[in-house]
Amino acid sequence: MEEKSKNKKHLNFFDLFPPPKFLTRLAVGLHISDDDIRFVEFVKSEHGFALGRYGKKVLPVGLITGGVISNMEEAKKTLRQISKEFGFTFVNATLPEEKVYLFKTQIPRMEYSAIYEALEFHIEENVPISLLDAVFDYCVIRDDPLSEHIDISVIVADRKIVESYLTLIRESGMEPLSLCVPSEAIIRAAVARESKETILVVNMLEDKTFISIASDGAVQFTSSLTRGGNVITEAIEKHFSIKSEDAFKMKSDKDFMKGKKDEQFSSFVLSAFKPLKDEIARVLVYWNTNKFNTEKQVVRILLSGSDMALPGLDEYVSTSVGVSAKLVNVWENCFGFDAYVPPIPFEASLDYAVAIGLGFPRVKQDSQ
Numbered sequence: 001m002e003e004k005s006k007n008k009k010h011l012n013f014f015d016l017f018p019p020p021k022f023l024t025r026l027a028v029g030l031h032i033s034d035d036d037i038r039f040v041e042f043v044k045s046e047h048g049f050a051l052g053r054y055g056k057k058v059l060p061v062g063l064i065t066g067g068v069i070s071n072m073e074e075a076k077k078t079l080r081q082i083s084k085e086f087g088f089t090f091v092n093a094t095l096p097e098e099k100v101y102l103f104k105t106q107i108p109r110m111e112y113s114a115i116y117e118a119l120e121f122h123i124e125e126n127v128p129i130s131l132l133d134a135v136f137d138y139c140v141i142r143d144d145p146l147s148e149h150i151d152i153s154v155i156v157a158d159r160k161i162v163e164s165y166l167t168l169i170r171e172s173g174m175e176p177l178s179l180c181v182p183s184e185a186i187i188r189a190a191v192a193r194e195s196k197e198t199i200l201v202v203n204m205l206e207d208k209t210f211i212s213i214a215s216d217g218a219v220q221f222t223s224s225l226t227r228g229g230n231v232i233t234e235a236i237e238k239h240f241s242i243k244s245e246d247a248f249k250m251k252s253d254k255d256f257m258k259g260k261k262d263e264q265f266s267s268f269v270l271s272a273f274k275p276l277k278d279e280i281a282r283v284l285v286y287w288n289t290n291k292f293n294t295e296k297q298v299v300r301i302l303l304s305g306s307d308m309a310l311p312g313l314d315e316y317v318s319t320s321v322g323v324s325a326k327l328v329n330v331w332e333n334c335f336g337f338d339a340y341v342p343p344i345p346f347e348a349s350l351d352y353a354v355a356i357g358l359g360f361p362r363v364k365q366d367s368q
Contacts, residue, residue: 026090027091027359028092029041029355029356030094030174031185031355034059034066034205035058035059036057039091039355039359040355041053054344054352059075063075066096067096072167076171079168090175092176092177093358094180094354095161095181097210097222099161102153104152104154105151106149107119123156126154129157136157137155141217153218153220155219185354186302186304186328186353189354190353190357197300198293198298199301200280202304202305202325203305204228204229204308205229205305206229207226210224210225211225225279228307233247233251235272236251239268251307270310273317277316277317277320280301281320284321301324303325305353309347330352330353334360
C-alpha cells in the first residue's frame with residue numbers, strides 16, 4: 001500500500017473543494033435525495049439574513065437509487081431547470097448519507113499538519129473502501145493536553161460517488177463550494193454552534209430514515225432504515241381501506257391529521273413506528289454502552305422531516321426510549337423570531353432542514 005501511494009495521490013475533501021477566493025459569496029443549500037432536489041436561498045436583509053427562494057423539484061423514479069446516480073443525463077435535466085429558473089451559481093450540496101462512512105479513532109499526539117497522513121493508515125481498517133479509492137476528511141473532537149492521544153472523527157466516501165455528484169452539479173450549470181452529509185447539515189441548522197452535548201437526530205424521508213449521533217459538534221455515527229413516512233401512508237391505507245395514492249393525499253393534509261381524534265386511528269398509526277422506535281433504542285444502547293462514550297451519553301433526540309410532526313409521535317418516542325424527543329427547530333442558528341419570521345409553515349420547514357443547514361452562511365458577510 002505504501003508503494004502504491006507513491007504513484008497515485010490520495011484525495012481529501014479539500015483537494016476537491018479548495019477554499020475559494022469567493023468564499024464570502026452566498027451559496028444556495030442544495031439537498032439531493034433519491035426522491036427530489038430541495039433548495040434554500042438566504043439573502044441579506046435589515047435584520048441580517050432572511051429566507052430567500054426555496055422549493056423542490058421531484059425526481060422521476062429511478063434517476064437516483066440508494067444515493068447512486070443511475071441516469072446522469074436525466075438527473076442533470078432536473079438540476080438544470082433549477083439553475084436556469086432561479087439563476088443559482090454557487091451551491092453547498094449533499095452527498096448521500098448511505099454512501100458515506102463515519103468512524104472514530106485515536107491517534108498519538110502530533111502536529112495538526114501531520115494528522116491527515118497519519119489517518120491514511122486507519123482507512124482500510126474501518127471502512128470497506130481502499131485507500132486509493134477513498135476521499136476523506138476529519139474533525140478533531142477531543143484534544144486534551146493531558147492525554148497522549150487525539151480523538152478524531154473521520155468521514156470517508158468512495159471517490160466515484162463524490163465525482164458523480166460533482167459532475168451532476170457542475171454540468172448542470174452550478175459550482176459546488178462544499179459537499180457534506182445530510183445529518184451534518186441538520187446539526188449546522190438546529191444545534192447551537194457552541195453546544196458540546198450529544199444529540200441523536202432522526203431524519204425521516206418518504207421511504208427511508210437516517211439516525212445519526214452528533215457529539216462535540218461533529219456527526220460521529222449514522223445508520224439507516226429502509227422505511228420512512230411511507231409507514232404512515234400504509235397505516236392510513238389499511239385503516240380506511242383506500243388506495244395508496246388516496247392515503248398519501250390524506251397524510252399530506254396536515255389539518256386532517258391534527259384533527260383526527262379517533263384513538264383507534266392514532267394508536268394504529270403510531271404503532272406503525274415501532275420498527276423506528278426499536279432502531280432508535282438499539283442505537284442508543286450501542287452508543288451509550290460504548291466505553292469511549294461514557295462521558296458523552298445522548299441527552300436529547302431531534303426529529304426531522306414533516307412526517308415526524310404526526311401528533312403524539314414525539315411523546316411516543318420519548319416515552320419508549322427514555323430520552324426527550326422534540327421536533328427540530330431548523331432556524332436555531334439562523335435568526336430569532338423576535339426580529340424575523342420566515343415565510344414558510346413550520347411543518348414544511350422540517351423537510352428543508354438539510355437545505356437550510358447547507359445554505360445558511362457560516363462566515364461573516366461583508367456588505368456589498
